[in-house]
Amino acid sequence: MTDTNQTPAKGQDFESSLDKSDKKVAEFEHRRKGLVDGLQHLLHLNPTLVPVMVLVVSVLIFSLPMVTGGKFMTMFNLSLIMQQVSIIGVLAAAQSLIILTAGIDLSVGALMIFSAVVMGLLGVNLGVPSFIALIAGFVVAIGGGLMNGLLVTRIKLPPFIVTLGTWYIFLSVLRLLTGSQSIRSQDIDAEAPILKIFGSFISIGSARITFGVILMIVVFAVLWYFLNKTAWGRHVYAIGDDKEAAELAGIKTDRTLLTVYMASGAVVGIAAWASIGRVGSISPNAFAEANLQSITAVVIGGISLFGGRGSILGPLFGALIVGVFESGLRLAGLDVQWQVFAIGWLIILAVAIDQWIRKVSA
């Protein structure tokens, strides 16, 4: 106790004294390392920085007259991109919830179609009141999420395997239910037009803002709020970070995981409803690549596949990047395969950055 008053005055702990000698020995090395550390640190604190930069730069490039002849940067085209990414965007939000807990959901696409098919079968083919059809669709979506969640938390199976299994199961059941038949647009209009509500739009100049686009933004805003402002959100991040530590901190990790899977299912239900408006009809064979596209948006959006890190807003930017590349390259007259090519590299880049952040911070 004798030295307590002199020690703080010197401000000495091991690190600060080490710091000082470091600086003397290799000032330059230190500064360079400082810059790299600083960048890494910045990315760690702002996981959406990279996707936002990629989005802004790609929008700027595609806006150049010599690239797209001025066809890209129009209100009409920008609003069209928003429409095109709206369904994958909402699915990516559902996917993000699972990935934040260090899981992955391969069943979101199939569950979305399953849910949409149930809405259509009941509301259109069977003439059940629309709101009951909608509720049934949401029950299917939330129930599917619950099923995934129970298998992950109770039977302790890896999410990858569980959702690979349920992907097949959901697809087969929905095809059995519909006999692989689509539900036609005119029939929906006649029997249950409310199912197509998210295809409606308001025009502002040449821009067409569909309700589906507004819905996507609302979904991200609400999820952002819950993930960042509630104890539940804090727990979701902690579980993805280190489930055991979260449990030791007194969090009911399995119960929280179940709520995450159910919330994700509810968001899939929203995507299902919105998809009817976007496509017009309900096809059991639509959105075949939706699972991978949702994962792509999440990864490009800077959410770590290892869980616990990233902003829920990232996947919104991720989905927009995909949409901007697709539109821009098409308007530039290039083969759409170049978009696929570019997205492939973006995924690899995003994961490489994530690894880098993990390595230095570990």
Place this chain on the structure above:
Amino acid sequence: MTTPLVQMKNISIAFGGVHAVEDVSLDLYPGEVVGLLGHNGAGKSTLIKILSGAYKADAGEIWINGKKVDIQSPRDARANSIETIYQTLALADNLDAASNLFLGRELTTPFGFVDDSRQEAETRKIMARLNPNFKKLKEPVSALSGGQRQSVAIARAVYFKARILIMDEPTAALGVHETKMVADLITELKKQGLGIFLISHDTREMMELCDRVSVMKNGQIVGTERVEDVTEDDILSMIILGKNPKAAA
């Protein structure tokens, strides 16, 4: 005689074939510091993790304040006013210090949202007491040094005013100055009447801080002695030989 704060009676646990803890009994009184010593793998952490609710014992009983309790989870331990600093710290790396401090017990606004500003203010207060050099309140704890992370884990255990405190190698990553502050903290908490289980490999430090020390080897207690009745060498030979020289004499 006062009622013991904690009585662990004939505790056993095995992992597969490994008997990590075998028939161990240990008690702790208010205002007392009991030290656990022993080689790596002796079973110290496993024993206290049974008390903290991280593991469920295969056999044995835990009594708190003279009443038998059933501790199934870390939440049950907290409900019995037991706080733990784990050897692994058990922090969520991507959350900042305040979020870790209040993890699972967030301070909320009347609307049910996390009250970040109050959490931060409280964290600032307790960190000022534990580690005045600690400035990185907004950083994810993965960006902190080992010593700073340890301070966060200590703050979390101390903040909630437990009556029973478990400290598993709390100073392993700390500098000289912070180690001293933790020692002072232990002395202060002891005066307030807390019971503390302290695990450390530093025999000298243990002789200074503890009232009694228990030595473990291969999951069993070699012996429990009051520090004034033994020398540091006695303790060392208990650790190394796995025999209590006093009991043999």
